[in-house]
Amino acid sequence: MTALQIHVALEDVNFLWDQRDVMSFRDMWNSGVSIARMSKEFKRKQIDLAVLVLDQVDTYRIGARNKGLGEIKEEFIRNKSEYEWPLTLYIALEEANFLWNKNEMVRFHEMWKKRLDIRKMAQELKRHQIEIAMLVLDQFGLTGMLNGIQGSSESVA
Numbered sequence: 131m132t133a134l135q136i137h138v139a140l141e142d143v144n145f146l147w148d149q150r151d152v153m154s155f156r157d158m159w160n161s162g163v164s165i166a167r168m169s170k171e172f173k174r175k176q177i178d179l180a181v182l183v184l185d186q187v188d189t190y191r192i193g194a195r196n197k198g199l200g201e202i203k204e205e206f207i208r209n210k211s212e213y214e215w216p217l218t219l220y221i222a223l224e225e226a227n228f229l230w231n232k233n234e235m236v237r238f239h240e241m242w243k244k245r246l247d248i249r250k251m252a253q254e255l256k257r258h259q260i261e262i263a264m265l266v267l268d269q270f271g272l273t274g275m276l277n278g279i280q281g282s283s284e285s286v287a
Contacts, residue, residue, distance in 0.1 A: 141228075160195075184223060
């Protein structure tokens with residue numbers, strides 16, 4: 131009997147948002163505010179904001195903007211900070227599948243090395259494009275994600 135090897139993508143990300151903060155995020159996004167500035171404003175990690183961007187793009191609540199994500203900075207992720215539950219709870223990427231088996235992870239890394247775009251990877255792995263974007267974010271971080279897809283035909287929010 132073999133053990134099932136599973137990877138959980140974005141395990142250390144805080145997906146809980148106050149609905150009022152989500153509305154403020156949309157306003158800031160539409161005004162062109164950078165991810166780095168929003169991170170300070172909301173007192174959240176940039177990766178938390180990147181996940182919210184994926185969620186909001188996937189549900190057509192925000193669109194692409196000509197300056198992309200704006201300024202981002204390298205940051206170190208600290209685990210499991212205390213967090214109070216917001217008054218009105220919003221869960222980013224609530225319906226996404228975060229579980230990846232070993233075979234999928236190997237195939238993903240092979241396709242990434244071949245520089246396939248997210249759309250093609252999603253077709254090959256029979257996954258939603260947002261789930262592929264989440265795994266890229268999980269494996270390579272925000273900077274790695276942006277560096278990896280620059281020059282491809284894929285649109286970055």
